[in-house]
Amino acid sequence: MLSLADIHTYYGNIQALKGVSLEVEEGEIITLIGANGAGKTTTLMSISGIVPPRSGDVLFMGESISRVNPDKIVSMGISQVPEGRRIFPYLTVLENLDMGAFLRNDKDGVNSDLDYVFGLFPILAERRNQAGGTLSGGEQQMLAISRALMARPRLLLLDEPSLGLAPLIVKQIFEIIRKINIENNTTIFLVEQNANLALKVAHRGYVMENGRITLSDAADRLLTNEDVKKAYLGI
Amino acid sequence: MLVNELKKSLFVSLWFMFLTFPIMVIQVNTVENIIQWRWANLFFVGVGSFVLSALWRYLIRRKEQGIQETEVDGVARVTLSQRLLNNRRFTIPALFVVSILALAFPFVFSLYQTNIMITAMIYVLLGLGLNIVVGVAGLLDLGYAAFYCVGAYSYALLNYHFGFGFWSVLGIGAGLAALFGIILGFPVLRLRGDYLAIVTLGFGEIIRLIMENWNAFSFGPSGIANIPRPGFFGVEMNIEQVTIYVYFLMIGMSLFTIFVVNRLQDSRIGRAWIALREDEVACQAMGIDKRKTKLMAFALGATWAGFAGVIFAAKTTFINPASFTLWESINILCVVVLGGMGSIVGVIVGAFVLILLPEYLRFLSEYRILAFGAVLVVMMVFRPGGIVETVRRTYQYKETA
Numbered sequence: 001m002l003s004l005a006d007i008h009t010y011y012g013n014i015q016a017l018k019g020v021s022l023e024v025e026e027g028e029i030i031t032l033i034g035a036n037g038a039g040k041t042t043t044l045m046s047i048s049g050i051v052p053p054r055s056g057d058v059l060f061m062g063e064s065i066s067r068v069n070p071d072k073i074v075s076m077g078i079s080q081v082p083e084g085r086r087i088f089p090y091l092t093v094l095e096n097l098d099m100g101a102f103l104r105n106d107k108d109g110v111n112s113d114l115d116y117v118f119g120l121f122p123i124l125a126e127r128r129n130q131a132g133g134t135l136s137g138g139e140q141q142m143l144a145i146s147r148a149l150m151a152r153p154r155l156l157l158l159d160e161p162s163l164g165l166a167p168l169i170v171k172q173i174f175e176i177i178r179k180i181n182i183e184n185n186t187t188i189f190l191v192e193q194n195a196n197l198a199l200k201v202a203h204r205g206y207v208m209e210n211g212r213i214t215l216s217d218a219a220d221r222l223l224t225n226e227d228v229k230k231a232y233l234g235i
Numbered sequence: 236m237l238v239n240e241l242k243k244s245l246f247v248s249l250w251f252m253f254l255t256f257p258i259m260v261i262q263v264n265t266v267e268n269i270i271q272w273r274w275a276n277l278f279f280v281g282v283g284s285f286v287l288s289a290l291w292r293y294l295i296r297r298k299e300q301g302i303q304e305t306e307v308d309g310v311a312r313v314t315l316s317q318r319l320l321n322n323r324r325f326t327i328p329a330l331f332v333v334s335i336l337a338l339a340f341p342f343v344f345s346l347y348q349t350n351i352m353i354t355a356m357i358y359v360l361l362g363l364g365l366n367i368v369v370g371v372a373g374l375l376d377l378g379y380a381a382f383y384c385v386g387a388y389s390y391a392l393l394n395y396h397f398g399f400g401f402w403s404v405l406g407i408g409a410g411l412a413a414l415f416g417i418i419l420g421f422p423v424l425r426l427r428g429d430y431l432a433i434v435t436l437g438f439g440e441i442i443r444l445i446m447e448n449w450n451a452f453s454f455g456p457s458g459i460a461n462i463p464r465p466g467f468f469g470v471e472m473n474i475e476q477v478t479i480y481v482y483f484l485m486i487g488m489s490l491f492t493i494f495v496v497n498r499l500q501d502s503r504i505g506r507a508w509i510a511l512r513e514d515e516v517a518c519q520a521m522g523i524d525k526r527k528t529k530l531m532a533f534a535l536g537a538t539w540a541g542f543a544g545v546i547f548a549a550k551t552t553f554i555n556p557a558s559f560t561l562w563e564s565i566n567i568l569c570v571v572v573l574g575g576m577g578s579i580v581g582v583i584v585g586a587f588v589l590i591l592l593p594e595y596l597r598f599l600s601e602y603r604i605l606a607f608g609a610v611l612v613v614m615m616v617f618r619p620g621g622i623v624e625t626v627r628r629t630y631q632y633k634e635t636a
Contacts (some may be wrong), residue, residue, distance in 0.1 A: 050516060050519050070525075082520050086514050151521070
């Protein structure tokens with residue numbers, strides 16, 4: 001469904017990605033784990049076109065999207081939940097969700113999707129008229145995920161959904177991620193620091209170091225891999 | 236508590252007496268070579284600063300208490316102005332009274348007063364235009380007068396060289412201003428905040444300096460005179476009639492602007508602007524075309540400055556670059572900020588206050604800018620949201636039983 005072929009991405013003169021290649025199959029949950037500064041977020045930004053790669057190619061459904069504007073990429077079916085949630089603090093929950101459906105014109109479809117995300121996260125339905133900035137961290141993460149779902153994506157890019165959240169909430173969110181994957185057959189690309197949890201949810205995983213992919217395997221095999229255990233699982 | 240407060244004010248007043256001692260008390264009389272000690276001044280400074288500081292602290296405290304109260308209740312703070320605006324029993328009669336006053340104004344008051352009102356309404360146009368850029372899309376623009384200048388000069392020059400009439404240039408001027416908005420927009424697409432402000436400031440000065448120095452094109456600082464006033468199907472009018480005609484033209488134009496700006500804020504592009512103001516990255520992740528949205532904000536904002544410029548040139552019949560300085564840009568920005576960023580009613584009120592206040596404060600002569608500055612400072616401390624704070628319309632989700 002999505003394939004990255006030898007992506008090089010720069011921030012000005014600083015090279016963040018040094019030839020990243022990976023594959024995502026339809027219906028999968030893929031996770032990308034790695035230390036701080038490994039280039040995980042940059043990989044997502046390169047896919048969504050916000051920081052386009054300088055060389056290499058990104059293929060989505062057989063089409064090259066490495067030179068396509070971010071808004072076109074969203075309309076092709078890739079939605080991103082940016083790192084640190086980045087909800088609109090002064091818009092209400094409902095308006096935040098409405099922004100997620102910005103490119104859509106089918107009112108009925110949007111309304112039924114609204115009901116769907118309210119079903120996933122009932123707390124959001126309760127707070128629908130509250131400003132986004134007044135929500136707790138966990139609720140904001142739920143809102144960010146729901147907002148991305150409102151675009152009805154085929155591929156959902158999740159950037160560190162566990163960031164700064166209590167373990168219990170993290171667990172809840174990961175369950176919902178799995179649920180979204182099963183119920184809608186939404187392909188999910190999950191970037192995480194919490195390697196243990198991420199590998200438990202995902203089907204396959206990639207390990208990233210210094211802008212390169214160093215390992216890739218089935219998630220359960222990575223969980224038992226000695227190097228991964230030592231470096232990322234703290235066992 | 237109270238004693239503490241008073242003690243603080245006492246210290247402030249002592250400090251002020253000390254600070255101003257050399258200039259307020261000591262006066263050297265060079266004629267008789269003696270030093271005059273004006274102790275009375277010391278007393279006035281002391282009492283004045285004591286009262287002002289106590290008042291200041293009292294108002295700040297009251298404001299903080301207001302915020303605390305709303306935090307306890309969990310209800311959004313609703314100010315008096317918002318409550319009035321949301322109350323139909325107030326708004327409909329108020330609108331009625333305002334429209335009667337507006338219609339009768341030029342027939343009741345003198346030509347001079349009517350002219351001031353026209354100027355104020357030009358600022359309503361400018362303020363509402365800048366409000367799109369600054370208030371709604373959150374892009375701080377310090378060179379807005381440049382677009383005003385483009386509008387004014389496009390009428391003056393097209394009329395001088397090709398004999399274009401007011402009505403045809405009204406559209407052309409607005410279009411040219413929008414074009415310049417896009418020209419400014421391209422290089423600043425990546426900029427935000429302070430950097431954006433500096434670049435727009437530079438842009439505004441460039442336009443003004445071109446007009447000032449390119450004599451062959453714009454006649455330089457001497458400007459262009461004898462710009463015809465707007466015509467009305469070729470009817471001959473004396474100066475009084477023309478002024479009244481321009482007055483009603485401005486009323487029509489203001490209503491048109493209010494209508495369009497109001498519709499814009501509720502539209503898809505309006506929502507994109509609000510989202511852009513809050514978070515650019517999230518905006519892109521939502522599939523909003525950042526480039527197009529920003530350029531639209533600049534272009535649409537500039538369009539209104541273009542309209543205002545054409546009307547300004549036609550109204551004054553003489554323009555030169557001195558009307559489009561940085562001070563002008565700042566003045567328009569003040570209209571938006573003082574009135575209430577993002578609020579249409581606020582900007583209108585702001586325009587009238589800002590233009591009429593200095594006009595009617597003329598008896599204060601040189602001190603009027605000082606008084607004006609003091610009003611601005613006090614406003615920003617106690618009502619940072621502006622005179623009429625914006626009440627964003629939010630979607631209310633009602634349970635269907």
